Amino acid sequence: MSAKKERPISKTAGWRELPSGGMIPAGGTAEAFKTGDWRTIRPVHHREHCIDCMQCWAYCPDMAILLEDGVRVIGMDFDHCKGCGICANVCPTKPKSIDMVSEIEAQRKDAEGEGEE
Ligand code: SF4
Numbered sequence: 565m566s567a568k569k570e571r572p573i574s575k576t577a578g579w580r581e582l583p584s585g586g587m588i589p590a591g592g593t594a595e596a597f598k599t600g601d602w603r604t605i606r607p608v609h610h611r612e613h614c615i616d617c618m619q620c621w622a623y624c625p626d627m628a629i630l631l632e633d634g635v636r637v638i639g640m641d642f643d644h645c646k647g648c649g650i651c652a653n654v655c656p657t658k659p660k661s662i663d664m665v666s667e668i669e670a671q672r673k674d675a676e677g678e679g680e681e
């Protein structure tokens with residue numbers, strides 16, 4: 565059986581260009597789709613408690629944990645984080661180094677310059 569070569573979907577694709585049934589025609593395309601715009605809760609990283617155990621990075625289904633030098637957690641990629649809460653759930657520190665907060669409330673604080681990180 566030969567693998568069918570599929571055309572990648574461009575970042576500016578309109579609905580007419582999307583594949584039927586929402587099928588994903590090729591691997592490695594997730595970066596092109598910003599899933600963060602339908603998040604209802606967002607993770608807030610507390611650097612002061614973090615021990616860089618990388619559990620959040622290993623479990624995040626969207627590769628949305630941002631690292632510095634590959635070993636230090638510095639925050640989240642909010643273009644792709646969908647607010648699933650797995651990172652906060654697996655974080656082992658007490659208190660947790662990641663809290664989940666209301667997205668609307670976080671955006672309001674960002675707009676007012678009170679946001680964390
Ligand atoms: S909330 Fe989910 S998608 Fe967002 S950083 Fe945490 S594990 Fe990743």
Ligand code: SF4
Binds near residue numbers: 654656662
């Ligand atoms: S799971 Fe918690 S302690 Fe571990 S790296 Fe992530 S935020 Fe830091």
